[in-house]
Structures are given as structure tokens and as C-alpha cells.
């Protein structure tokens with residue numbers, strides 16, 4: 001059974017034009033997916049629907065359905081949902097519970113609500129401290145951390161819930177290149193059966209993590225494909241620009257994932273040619 005099944009979802013805030021316009025999507029357990037797109041294309045909104053944080057009270061979809069493991073999110077109890085999907089948003093300070101005086105307390109807060117044994121809670125917190133490189137900050141007040149440190153804490157606080165899926169909305173937005181590299185490596189070392197859904201405005205973090213790429217444009221999924229096809233998509237070129245596409249293609253090649261014998265899109269023209277070839281191959 002799919003983790004998430006979205007069928008023809010149409011959603012807008014208030015009376016405004018739809019932000020998600022006929023989105024259909026199925027996500028299997030264990031997938032590593034990136035949701036890409038420009039500003040305002042609907043990435044965060046879609047990610048929040050996937051994670052069950054939308055619709056908020058008073059909001060409804062204009063049409064369509066969303067099921068998590070075969071059941072509408074509205075039928076799920078909050079704790080069960082928290083054990084299934086965790087959402088980490090873009091603004092780190094907003095992710096902090098406000099109930100904890102130290103980083104350690106922040107990490108044990110969620111599992112404590114699940115009613116787990118003390119030893120299990122400590123084991124999870126210990127693992128998350130190492131995984132997210134927070135050990136040296138364990139006694140600090142979460143609100144005194146830097147933006148990047150708070151972001152790592154938010155991810156750690158999501159991981160201690162041991163969810164089946166982690167939804168990350170631009171997780172490395174606050175990071176210097178070294179910290180970004182480290183976090184992406186750490187995400188790649190998470191258990192393989194953990195589903196990871198990443199929204200990003202940058203191609204490189206997405207390529208480092210995902211194997212499946214969705215491209216959103218004005219609330220519609222205009223591509224749902226692999227790295228090579230997504231890099232060659234004309235909308236990718238328009239949104240991210242040829243230099244970012246080329247840099248991303250080189251990164252895939254360095255990781256040994258660029259298909260043998262396929263030219264790298266080193267210029268806009270080459271990227272367009274590759275796009276034509278990919279569209280032809282896909283009929």
C-alpha cells in the first residue's frame with residue numbers, strides 16, 4: 001500500500017486562485033523524492049498536505065482526495081500521524097516546541113508524549129544528537145542556537161519520533177557549504193526504509209538525496225522523473241538557470257550516476273538538445 005496517495009487535489013488559500021491545481025501523486029514507502037520549483041510554485045503547500053499539516057481548521061480542498069496508508073489524514077489520530085510523518089519547515093525558530101530549556105529536553109519531549117520507556121527515549125535522543133551533530137550543544141537553550149543549529153535540532157526532533165517519512169522544506173537554506181554537505185551526507189545515511197521528501201529551490205541538495213524529482217509550476221506537476229530528465233526539462237532551465245543545471249549534472253556525474261555515454265548539459269543549447277532526446281525517448 002502506498003504511503004501517500006493524492007488524487008486530483010485542487011487547493012487554494014481563501015478565495016484566491018488555486019495553489020495546487022489538479023495534483024495527483026503516489027508515494028511509496030522508502031522513496032527519496034524532491035519537490036522542485038520556483039518561488040510560489042506550491043512546494044511548501046504540497047509538502048504540508050503530504051505531511052497532514054494542511055488543511056488547517058476552516059480550510060478544505062476544492063476537490064480531490066489525499067490518503068495516507070489508505071486512510072484520509074483526517075481519520076488519523078495526532079500521535080499516530082506524528083509517528084508516520086514528520087514535517088520540518090523553513091523557519092527553524094518556529095519548529096522549537098517552547099517547552100524545553102535545553103537541546104536534550106527538546107529531543108526527549110516528542111518521544112515522551114508517545115509514552116515510551118525512559119531507556120528507549122534516551123537511546124533515540126543519543127542517536128539523534130550524533131546523527132545531527134548536536135552533541136556539543138546538548139545543554140544549550142534551543143532559542144539561543146544559530147539558525148543552522150536550530151535547523152539541525154528541528155531535524156533531530158523529527159527523527160527521534162522514528163517516523164516512516166520525513167518531509168524537509170528547504171532544510172539547508174541556513175547552512176554554509178560545509179554544514180550543507182555534512183547534513184546531506186547524514187540524511188543519506190538515514191535508514192533506507194525512511195521515506196524522505198525534500199522541497200528545494202536549489203538543485204544540488206535535491207540531487208544529493210532524491211532519486212525521483214517532481215517539478216511544480218503554478219501548482220501543477222509538470223514533470224515527475226529521474227535526475228537526467230528533470231535537468232533537461234525546459235522549465236528546470238528557466239527556473240534554476242543553465243549554470244545551476246550544469247553544476248548539478250556535474251555533481252551527478254561525480255557521484256557516478258550520470259548515464260554512460262550521455263552528454264552532460266554544459267550549455268543551455270546542450271541541455272535543450274538533451275531535453276528533446278529525453279522527450280523523444282519517453283514518447
Ligand SMILES: Nc1ncnc2c1ncn2[C@@H]1O[C@H](COP(=O)(O)OP(=O)(O)OP(=O)(O)O)[C@@H](O)[C@H]1O
Pocket residue numbers: 013019037038039040041042043044045046201
Ligand atoms: N497561508 C497562506 N495564505 C495565503 N496564501 C498563501 C499562504 N501560504 C502560501 N500562500 C501562497 O500560495 C502560493 C504558493 O506558496 P508556497 O509557499 O506553497 O510556494 P513555494 O513553492 O514553497 O514557494 P517558496 O519557494 O517561495 O517558498 C504563493 O503564491 C503564496 O503566496
